[in-house]
Amino acid sequence: MSRSDAHAQVLVIGSGAGGATTAAVLAEAGLDVLVVEEGGWVEQGSVVPFSLEQMDRQYRAGGVTVALGLPSIAYTEGRCAGGGTEINSGLYRRPPADVLARWAVDYRIRDFDPDELFAIADEVERDLSVGLRPGAATPASEVLRRGADRLGWQNDEIPRWMAYPPDGNASQAHRQSMTRTYLPRAERAGARIEVGCRVDRLELDGPRARAAHVTHADGRRNTVRFGDAFVCGGAIQSPALLQRSGIRGHIGKTLAVHPTVKLAARFADVVNTVDDVPVHQVTEFAPDLSFGGSASQPGLVALALSDHWAAFHTAMTDWQRISVYYAAITSEGRGAVRSVRGVRDPIVTYRLTRRDRELLRSGLARLALVMLEAGAEEVYPSFRDAPVVRNRADLARLQDRFVAGRASVMTVHLCSTVPLGEAEGITGASSYGKVHGTDNVWVNDASLLPTAPGVNPQATVMAIAIRNARRFAASRSARG
Amino acid sequence: MPAVRSSHLVAPFADRLLAADVPALGVVQRAEVVAFVGRRVDGLPGFIRLGVTGVAAVFRVLLPLPGGWRIVSALSRRPLPLLGEYPRLVRSLAYAYIWERWPQTPTGRGGA
Ligand SMILES: Cc1cc2nc3c(=O)[nH]c(=O)nc-3n(C[C@H](O)[C@H](O)[C@H](O)COP(=O)(O)OP(=O)(O)OC[C@H]3O[C@@H](n4cnc5c(N)ncnc54)[C@H](O)[C@@H]3O)c2cc1C
Numbered sequence: 001m002s003r004s005d006a007h008a009q010v011l012v013i014g015s016g017a018g019g020a021t022t023a024a025v026l027a028e029a030g031l032d033v034l035v036v037e038e039g040g041w042v043e044q045g046s047v048v049p050f051s052l053e054q055m056d057r058q059y060r061a062g063g064v065t066v067a068l069g070l071p072s073i074a075y076t077e078g079r080c081a082g083g084g085t086e087i088n089s090g091l092y093r094r095p096p097a098d099v100l101a102r103w104a105v106d107y108r109i110r111d112f113d114p115d116e117l118f119a120i121a122d123e124v125e126r127d128l129s130v131g132l133r134p135g136a137a138t139p140a141s142e143v144l145r146r147g148a149d150r151l152g153w154q155n156d157e158i159p160r161w162m163a164y165p166p167d168g169n170a171s172q173a174h175r176q177s178m179t180r181t182y183l184p185r186a187e188r189a190g191a192r193i194e195v196g197c198r199v200d201r202l203e204l205d206g207p208r209a210r211a212a213h214v215t216h217a218d219g220r221r222n223t224v225r226f227g228d229a230f231v232c233g234g235a236i237q238s239p240a241l242l243q244r245s246g247i248r249g250h251i252g253k254t255l256a257v258h259p260t261v262k263l264a265a266r267f268a269d270v271v272n273t274v275d276d277v278p279v280h281q282v283t284e285f286a287p288d289l290s291f292g293g294s295a296s297q298p299g300l301v302a303l304a305l306s307d308h309w310a311a312f313h314t315a316m317t318d319w320q321r322i323s324v325y326y327a328a329i330t331s332e333g334r335g336a337v338r339s340v341r342g343v344r345d346p347i348v349t350y351r352l353t354r355r356d357r358e359l360l361r362s363g364l365a366r367l368a369l370v371m372l373e374a375g376a377e378e379v380y381p382s383f384r385d386a387p388v389v390r391n392r393a394d395l396a397r398l399q400d401r402f403v404a405g406r407a408s409v410m411t412v413h414l415c416s417t418v419p420l421g422e423a424e425g426i427t428g429a430s431s432y433g434k435v436h437g438t439d440n441v442w443v444n445d446a447s448l449l450p451t452a453p454g455v456n457p458q459a460t461v462m463a464i465a466i467r468n469a470r471r472f473a474a475s476r477s478a479r480g
Numbered sequence: 481m482p483a484v485r486s487s488h489l490v491a492p493f494a495d496r497l498l499a500a501d502v503p504a505l506g507v508v509q510r511a512e513v514v515a516f517v518g519r520r521v522d523g524l525p526g527f528i529r530l531g532v533t534g535v536a537a538v539f540r541v542l543l544p545l546p547g548g549w550r551i552v553s554a555l556s557r558r559p560l561p562l563l564g565e566y567p568r569l570v571r572s573l574a575y576a577y578i579w580e581r582w583p584q585t586p587t588g589r590g591g592a
Contacts, residue, residue: 052580061525064569068528072565298583302575309501309571313587319579345525384557408568 008034008192011212011226013199013241016083017458018445018465019232020178020186025466026230027189029473034224035183035191036214038198038233039080044174049087049275050295058087065236067335067350067411073259074410075348077234081195082178084234085458088412089277089295090160090175092130093455094121095463096287107421107450110431120463128161128176133279134168139271140293140323141278147374148291153284158292158456160279171275202229202245207439209245228472231435232445232465235414236337239428239447240346242418242435243339249436250428255335255350256416256452260326261364261407262294263381264304265371266315271323272296278323282370287330287454289363291370294324304382307408311388312380325371327363328413330454331356337417357404364407365399383407413457418447420464426450433468444468486529487518489536492543493552494518494570501571502578504586509578517573531562532569539566 009032012023019035027033039058047054055063060079067073078084097114104112124130137145137157148155161176174180187193196217203211203223212224231238239252278293294300301319305312315322335350352360368379368389379389384406387397418428418435420443428436433448435441444465446457453460494514498505505513521532539555542548556567578585 052576062520062523064520064524064528064573066528066565068562070560072562298579299576302579303572306568306571306575309587313501316579316585316587319583343526345527347527 005223005225006034007225008032009227010034011036011224011229012232013212013229014038014083014232014234014237014445015081015178015183015193016078016232016234016445017085017178017461018234019230020082020085020182021462021465022230022232022444022469023186023191023193024182024189025469026473027186027191029477031473031476033186033191034226035186035193036197036199036212036224037081037193037195039078039195040217041081041179041195042086044086044177044180050297050300052299054087065348067255067257067348069335069350069352071352071405071407071409073257073350074408075257075414076412077236077414081183081193084412085177086175086179088458090162091158091279091281091292091456092125092128092161092459093158094118095453095460096455099451099453103421103450106423107419107427108423109421112431116467117463120466121459124459124462124466127181129163130159130161132157132159133162133170134164135170137280138273138276138278139269140273140296141280143265143267143271143323143374144278144280144282144291144293144325144370147370147372148282148284150373151370153282153370155280155282155284157279158281199241200244201241202247202441204245204247204438207437209438209441228440228442230442230444232443235417235446236346236348238443238445239337239417240339242441242443243337243346244341247435247438247441250419250426251435252337252339252346252417254416254419254426255337255348255414256449257331257335257350257411258328258413258452258454259331259352259356259360259409259411260328261360261382261409262304262324262326263364263368263371263379264301264315264322264324265376265380266318266322266378267374267376268321270320272301272320273323274298278325285366289330289359289366290328291363291367292326292328294326296323300324305380307382307384307406308380308386315378315380325367327360327367329356329359329363330452352404352409360404360407360409361399361402364402365395368395368398413452415446415449415453415457415461416451418443419450420448421450432471442468442472486521486533486536487515489533489540490518490521490570493536493539494574496543496549497567497570498574502585502587505578509582513574513577516577517570520573521569532566535562535566
């Protein structure tokens with residue numbers, strides 16, 4: 001895009017799981033597409049995954065963002081070409097059929113056909129090379145499988161969007177993020193992609209949006225005129241942008257997340273795998289509760305021990321024998337995203353319910369049990385004044401002392417701030433993502449998911465985004 | 481909202497916390513970590529930065545007083561948004577930096 005004012009038939013704002021797929025589908029349908037992305041283009045492999053440099057270059061606010069509440073919930077968002085898909089763990093779960101069916105009814109989503117969404121999921125799985133990890137699981141992943149098996153608890157390996165080299169060396173895998181898949185596809189079909197370009201607000205004339213006011217990374221500003229705008233900034237930034245643009249309605253009022261609590265576990269042998277995350281997940285109590293493994297570089301191990309540093313710090317010298325794990329819940333709580341005029345970043349809040357807090361407590365205790373069964377010598381739960389857990393008797397102490405308000409609660413799954421559907425009062429956009437009360441503003445990202453899906457969400461985000469983009473393209477070609 | 485710089489307010493607390501938490505860290509290393517924490521705090525989203533700046537300013541006033549460290553430690557144990565989370569924020573940024581940069585750093589006794 002030239003730095004003077006620009007024009008596009010369709011402006012796509014954001015290039016993550018929702019934006020990249022939208023751009024590819026629309027460009028391939030012959031529409032003139034311009035993608036604007038606030039972050040920069042960072043080639044996969046040019047930064048160390050989960051490092052501070054990655055946080056600086058690919059995360060919003062260096063990865064330090066928080067939803068205020070009791071407790072506050074730390075969250076992270078991608079801010080780069082490809083959005084969250086560039087920095088995430090690549091763990092792929094199809095949208096659950098029962099969740100799709102419930103959404104269709106509760107939110108009155110028209111033509112929300114699970115078969116159509118699963119057919120799209122088939123395509124996505126091919127496009128992203130979704131599959132199991134070749135060779136043996138990492139020791140940190142094996143811990144989850146072993147512990148769950150000994151308890152007779154259901155667990156499985158989650159497929160990932162990874163391309164593995166022919167020799168099957170999993171450490172040389174390439175994440176099939178949007179910069180490797182749908183963004184190049186969009187470009188090949190003629191889409192223009194402008195990185196380092198933030199949309200500050202949309203200019204509306206009644207229900208019709210006419211232009212986007214943008215700021216470039218070098219501070220220059222200009223205007224992009226468009227026929228239609230697809231807002232795909234993710235579940236925090238999309239509602240924030242709509243609010244900044246003066247669009248009212250059910251926008252930003254029902255943030256849903258999968259809150260997680262974590263622990264570090266120390267074993268007799270080396271388990272720490274610095275350059276990868278565990279791929280096993282314990283699903284015995286899903287969707288309410290599931291357990292998995294986190295990135296465990298020494299810095300992240302220290303972080304997991306930091307809530308009770310006085311008691312846990314000596315473990316740090318053994319970080320190679322330590323790995324970090326999480327318990328994630330499907331929360332009944334909700335949060336809000338609120339923009340204030342003239343302020344760049346929105347205020348985000350989240351409120352856990354009593355049931356959520358209880359689930360976090362029992363989840364952490366059960367996760368600690370998995371660790372003990374897997375042979376952990378010591379388990380260090382991440383909450384203030386947590387006890388060291390060495391045996392089953394200590395689990396009762398963990399449960400007694402746990403208070404959600406003292407725990408490091410965090411999330412990387414954010415959704416539901418502009419739910420789709422026709423149900424009045426609880427949806428922000430139509431069954432295909434058009435923002436209620438507007439003629440040509442669409443949302444097509446994680447914001448549309450009516451609730452947190454109870455599984456890793458990217459596949460669901462992509463399936464719904466592709467469905468909506470196809471519908472839009474079909475309506476445009478029908479109009480001629 | 482004007483860009484508030486908070487690093488100078490955060491530095492005394494971060495320095496004190498690290499001296500207690502990780503005594504093995506040399507003065508020069510500690511200064512490097514404190515500078516990193518300051519940069520990250522300056523990059524926080526607007527409202528959070530404002531809140532953190534407020535708490536940091538209070539802590540900064542309290543710290544030099546007799547018993548200041550004890551008061552600050554007690555305050556930071558309150559389960560209130562920002563107040564309780566401020567030490568957690570400083571710790572998490574600092575620890576992530578220390579052990580990414582110097583993974584073999586020995587640890588010491590915990591503080592606040
Ligand atoms: C650390 C991490 C790990 C995760 N792990 C997994 C996993 O293993 N499996 C899984 O299924 N999901 C995972 N997720 C979640 C998954 O990445 C998200 O659900 C998905 O990326 C959401 O897609 P999106 O299009 O809604 O938003 P995003 O992918 O976040 O993309 C939004 C993009 O829009 C840009 N943007 C925002 N506002 C503007 C603006 N005003 N102007 C211009 N550009 C803007 C942002 O910079 C960003 O690049 C993880 C997320 C994170 C952060």
